Amino acid sequence: MSSKHAARFKLPPGLLPVLKQTGFNCLPAAFVVAGARALSAAGGMNIGIVCIALAALLSIPFVYVGRIVYRTRSYKRRAAAMGAVMPPERVGKRIGNLDLLQEGIEAFRHGYLGDGFWGGLEEYGPLHTVSLLWEPLYLTTDANVLKTILATDFPIFDKGEDFRETVHSVLGVGVFNADGEMWKFHRTMTRPYFTRDRISHFEMFDRHADLAIKKMKERFRGGHALDFQDLVSRFTLDSATEFLFGQCVHSLKTDLPYAYNDPVAALVVRTPSAADRFTEAFLKAQAALAMRLRMGWVWRFSELTKDASAEAMKEVDAYLQPIMEEAIRKNRSHIGKSGGAGKDQDAEDSETLLDHLVKLTDDPVVLHDETLNILIAGRDTTAATLTFAVYLLCMNPEVFKRLRAEVLEHIGPTQMPSFDDIRTMKYLRAVINETLRLYPVVPFNVRVPNKDTTFPNPDPTKPRVFVPANVAVSYSVFMMHRRKDYWGPDAAYYDPDRWLDERLNKYFTANPFIFLPFNAGPRICLGQQFAYNEMSFFLIRLLQNFSQMELDLSAQPPEARPPPEWAGAEGQKGAEKIFPKAHLTLYVHGGLWVKMTEAERDV
Structure with missing residues (x-):
């Protein structure tokens, strides 16, 4: 194997991203320590090491929460500027939606396809968000949204850096x-x-x-x-x-x-x-x-x-x-x-x-x-x-x-x-x-917008839905293919004749993006x-x-x-x-x- 190719596997794939993120998250603590030392040197203040350490530690979650609050408000402000609205959000019962994360992993291991993360479609609709450990994720099974992602606004939607990093060791x-x-x-x-x-x-x-x-x-x-x-x-x-x-x-x-x-x-x-x-x-x-x-x-x-x-x-x-x-x-x-x-x-x-x-x-x-x-x-x-x-x-x-x-x-x-x-x-x-x-x-897939954009609202009477740059949009062809409003009341059942009788023109021919x-x-x-x-x-x-x-x-x-x-x-x-x-x-x-x-x- 060439050395150039082998280099891909030299370091564990999780190590550098975690170190990078850890360093970024510790910056507030570093600023607190540096500020305390500067004040002590400049003003003769004697700030105890315990106080500095406590302030440094508390600064990390404080700044992290601040970033989340700022990001949420920024999304709403940018959405309003584009005349758009935020999608419904599914909220779990535990901090950081840990219960939803665990539910998703458990469903992947032992559940039916579409269980877990996708369990909120009936309550929250075919386009909604869920935050997993405070990272927002859009979920959709809407054909018009998929048409936007895959065709109409194709240049805007990438696989994304996170996806490339996740699968790079193989693909x-x-x-x-x-x-x-x-x-x-x-x-x-x-x-x-x-x-x-x-x-x-x-x-x-x-x-x-x-x-x-x-x-x-x-x-x-x-x-x-x-x-x-x-x-x-x-x-x-x-x-x-x-x-x-x-x-x-x-x-x-x-x-x-x-x-x-x-x-x-x-x-x-x-x-x-x-x-x-x-x-x-x-x-x-x-x-x-x-x-x-x-x-x-x-x-x-x-x-x-x-x-x-x-x-x-x-x-x-x-x-x-x-x-x-x-x-x-x-x-x-x-x-x-x-x-x-x-x-x-x-x-x-x-x-x-x-x-x-x-x-x-x-x-x-x-x-x-x-x-x-x-x-x-x-x-x-x-x-x-x-x-x-x-x-x-x-x-x-x-x-x-x-x-x-x-x-x-x-x-x-x-x-x-x-x-x-x-x-x-x-x-x-x-x-x-x-x-x-x-x-x-390929029942589930993902795209990431490289700039702020909007999706058509599943409810045509409402404004378009805002999609922030660099936020992952996960879509499920598997779930979309079983939607009754797209395929009729028998959508969940096997029937090859739907491709030969009047249902073909009524559903698929009228909207080809329901079959992908x-x-x-x-x-x-x-x-x-x-x-x-x-x-x-x-x-x-x-x-x-x-x-x-x-x-x-x-x-x-x-x-x-x-x-x-x-x-x-x-x-x-x-x-x-x-x-x-x-x-x-x-x-x-x-x-x-x-x-x-x-x-x-x-x-």
Whole structure:
């Protein structure tokens, strides 16, 4: 690993920010001590050391409270100057809203998605604030506000310095963690590659899907349950690494896990392969980031002596670094042989994304971070959607039957689907979109305004809402996708037909910003069509090969089963048979254990 890249991990990420903030908070005490000494020297006053120490200590909370009061009044004054109002504020029962902070962390660990911090939506509305340890945070699920953030006022809203610092140890300076000119640079590098016809990599999908389905059949023929989430994550990882690097990690070639209650599990000793280690490290690094994001600025105190993502990133980098170095070496060699022609930015049909990127930069840090960011997007998001799609098909056999009929009608029982085939399959697209509506792969996100601005008020009869510069705005696509005023009285329930009947025009067509699984505006996902193609292809292959599918709830680990109190909830929450959770992206806690019946073939 280059020394430049290693420097990112040299110090625990919480240490310098805490020291900096501590020093800033102690300035009042320093002024008190300096003032007391000056008075003593100038006027001959004998101020006791105990009095000085007491005054110094009391000055810290006094000034801190003063700053909070001043900031609150400043916000109101600046809001009035812009003809705007402050949003409703959710207030907890303990000092600093410690109860709400603890509630949020507890919900992240053990609750349903949207519990915790987001529990005030019904009482305080789709745009309100909450202060966690006196740091204000805006929360919103309002489509017009999201349109403002992501599109209308896009230049005003950044990822923000706090977010970049929080996720830097994993995402570095990649496209998901960049703002301004750095973001434009990353976007410019990758856009040409994704706009070409190569987004329909069907032959690549077919090779990896064929191996995945072969592994499934072997497991089912033995009478065993299979963790579909694990399998499809291997499929998307193998596809993503081949697409990005031209070097597949071959995770599908390693042994699949058995359920905790399967007798074979006690007899089989699985030695983690390089692919297994890479995958596990990949998830651990993201889990560390997720916990930081849920804790707010307090996470820095938990990482004063150790970076929670460091060990996992060593394993990730051990896989990525040789690939980066080889790509740079090949490009330099090509330039030397062609007299500089290697800088042609038009990607060749056979080149990988990394081949394309090294033509534009040979900075190992930029290449590492950009490919890792895209790998997270390409592997995790598609795997999550396919996992929840199969989960919902198991839960809704009538949808499975109808979708399989469409597959057999349009494609047949064995033929490989083409791009044009997929475009004609309206029910398949409806099933995928409904999965993305109920389980958007990035359920929560954040932006920070770089200057004072306003949001449209959810109540159109009232003035716009003031948003101070540098205050985080957290938004939830997950919560917005389940709003009844946006999607109808059945918004909390699974129904692919909403994408085919009159509800489509009534809700989505009338307001497209109520559906944002791939983001929107200038930051809209470049790989959106690639993802739709990959998900569609795998689902078609799956339904060609299996005539029935069902959940094996007995194979679900006990700690990964939904708590009994969810059963009384409305909609999908009350129907859950698994435990959906999120780090940066959604996943099923404990895996999705299923059994399937092979389709009969005509001899």
